[in-house]
Amino acid sequence: MAASGGAVRCQRIGCDAMFTDEDNAEGSCRYHDSEPIFHDGMKEWSCCKQRSHDFSLFLAIPGCKTGKHTTEKPVTNIVSANTRKPVPVQSPAQNKNSVDSCSRCRQGFFCSDHGSQGRPSKPSVVIETTDTEKSPAPVKKKVGINEPQTCRNKGCGKTFKEKDNHETACEYHPGPAVFHDRLRGWKCCDIHVKEFDEFLCIPPCTKGWHNADAA
Numbered sequence: 097m098a099a100s101g102g103a104v105r106c107q108r109i110g111c112d113a114m115f116t117d118e119d120n121a122e123g124s125c126r127y128h129d130s131e132p133i134f135h136d137g138m139k140e141w142s143c144c145k146q147r148s149h150d151f152s153l154f155l156a157i158p159g160c161k162t163g164k165h166t167t168e169k170p171v172t173n174i175v176s177a178n179t180r181k182p183v184p185v186q187s188p189a190q191n192k193n194s195v196d197s198c199s200r201c202r203q204g205f206f207c208s209d210h211g212s213q214g215r216p217s218k219p220s221v222v223i224e225t226t227d228t229e230k231s232p233a234p235v236k237k238k239v240g241i242n243e244p245q246t247c248r249n250k251g252c253g254k255t256f257k258e259k260d261n262h263e264t265a266c267e268y269h270p271g272p273a274v275f276h277d278r279l280r281g282w283k284c285c286d287i288h289v290k291e292f293d294e295f296l297c298i299p300p301c302t303k304g305w306h307n308a309d310a311a
Contacts, residue, residue: 106165110141110158115165124158129170245308251282251298256306266307267300 103114115124130143132154140147144160213229239245241259249268256265271284273295281288285301 104167107167107169108159108163109166109170111165113165120165122164123162125163125165127161127163128159129161239308245306247306249304249307250305251300254306261301261306263305264303266304268302268304269298269300270302 103116105124106113106115106127108125109131111125121177128141128143130141133140133142137149138147139149141157141160144157146157146160148154148157152192156265163179175259224300239258242257244255244257247254247256247266247268249266250268250273254266269282271282274283274288276279276291279288280290280292280295282298282301285298285300289295289298
């Protein structure tokens with residue numbers, strides 16, 4: 097109700113008019129009965145779906161409801177622009193199976209279907225050790241000079257013996273393989289083909305030592 101002796105401001109959203117009890121007839125107030133939505137630069141009234149990018153034009157959109165002016169602030173339903181479907185609560189066994197079968201979860205990406213950030217990481221455990229308890233450095237495997245080994249250099253894969261290994265024994269690709277737009281090739285020699293069989297037949301571009309422990 098308006099206070100006696102003067103006009104007061106209407107508290108309805110979208111009205112903001114001054115009124116008294118005498119000029120407060122039914123239908124004199126035009127207002128919006130829901131909160132506005134602001135999302136990606138767009139302003140929208142959730143009650144009537146009227147929208148605008150310009151804030152001044154948005155405020156000028158006339159109310160979609162009519163009634164009497166009031167000094168009581170209305171209770172409106174807050175509308176979120178980022179409404180999401182509720183995620184069903186799953187048992188631990190069901191959730192594990194769904195995460196294991198989801199490619200996004202397996203790779204650690206955010207998955208909206210399971211409401212989780214991929215597979216939960218195991219907590220790291222830090223164990224303090226003294227100098228005498230530190231683990232020794234890994235011991236390199238000892239290989240006889242006549243023991244056959246397989247070269248791991250890219251594009252080689254030949255079997256060799258250490259006694260026959262030298263600085264030009266291996267022909268390989270030092271650069272990584274490139275797969276892009278159905279083309280396959282080697283970055284080191286800038287040769288690209290379409291067929292995988294042709295890719296395997298691209299001749300190596302570098303010579304060096306055979307390496308059985310290449311990355």
